[in-house]
Amino acid sequence: MRIVVTVGGSIIIKNHDYRRFKDYADVLKDMSAENEVFVVVGGGKTARDYIGIARELGVSEALCDDVGIDVTRLNARLLIMALGEDAYPVVPHNFREALEFSSSSKIIVMGGTEPAHSTDAVGSILAEFVGAELLINATSVDGLYNKDPNKYEDAEMFEEVKPSEMMKLMSSNNIQAGTYEFFDMTAIQIIKRSSIKTVIVNGNDAQNVKRAMTEKIGTLIVPED
Numbered sequence: 001m002r003i004v005v006t007v008g009g010s011i012i013i014k015n016h017d018y019r020r021f022k023d024y025a026d027v028l029k030d031m032s033a034e035n036e037v038f039v040v041v042g043g044g045k046t047a048r049d050y051i052g053i054a055r056e057l058g059v060s061e062a063l064c065d066d067v068g069i070d071v072t073r074l075n076a077r078l079l080i081m082a083l084g085e086d087a088y089p090v091v092p093h094n095f096r097e098a099l100e101f102s103s104s105s106k107i108i109v110m111g112g113t114e115p116a117h118s119t120d121a122v123g124s125i126l127a128e129f130v131g132a133e134l135l136i137n138a139t140s141v142d143g144l145y146n147k148d149p150n151k152y153e154d155a156e157m158f159e160e161v162k163p164s165e166m167m168k169l170m171s172s173n174n175i176q177a178g179t180y181e182f183f184d185m186t187a188i189q190i191i192k193r194s195s196i197k198t199v200i201v202n203g204n205d206a207q208n209v210k211r212a213m214t215e216k217i218g219t220l221i222v223p224e225d
């Protein structure tokens with residue numbers, strides 16, 4: 001099975017702890033024994049810090065995004081280092097390269113591609129591009145909630161959700177992009193148009209990514225009727 005895993009920067013670079021990369025490397029190696037695995041790594045706080053400085057320097061938003069992309073690629077390089085021989089040694093800068101490098105049968109690890117979206121969007125486009133059967137999104141909460149679970153005690157997690165429901169949620173008052181770990185609109189649109197089976201799991205435990213292949217865990221994004 002072809003699988004795309006997106007790992008939020010807030011997960012992998014949390015506390016700048018190398019063991020996070022090791023844990024993910026172990027799980028991804030395990031998964032790659034019987035699957036073709038592609039990974040997209042986010043930028044997390046490091047990206048936001050760099051973007052903040054760039055913004056204060058007065059450059060365009062697109063250039064700020066570009067700095068963020070560089071950080072995601074740095075994180076991707078660290079994961080490649082943790083994976084060693086099992087990873088393709090170069091970070092693809094676009095989807096064609098990702099597909100090209102995958103002929104090596106190694107785990108492909110990339111970061112962002114171009115400005116104006118997040119690595120969630122990169123993950124969904126990559127899943128579409130390579131024809132992945134499963135997209136797993138490792139984030140910092142247990143799944144998708146109706147409101148920010150870090151702020152609201154009564155936030156409820158969806159076991160299943162349709163892309164159209166996610167779009168409605170995004171335009172409601174409760175959730176705005178950037179207020180908590182949430183898919184960006186581009187990602188939702190891609191998942192919707194190609195009916196990509198997608199699972200959102202808590203990536204604080206790297207094993208959850210593997211569990212998502214066989215167990216009912218987190219939030220499953222189901223196709224529209």
Ligand code: UTP
Nearest residue numbers: 008009042043044065068112113115116118119
């Ligand atoms: P992330 O995807 O990491 O953003 O990219 P995020 O939403 O902060 O997610 P976490 O915290 O990692 O989970 C970091 C920034 O890099 C730019 C955007 O500015 C984004 O906010 N970026 C990333 C792009 O412009 N294009 C990309 O393809 C990827």
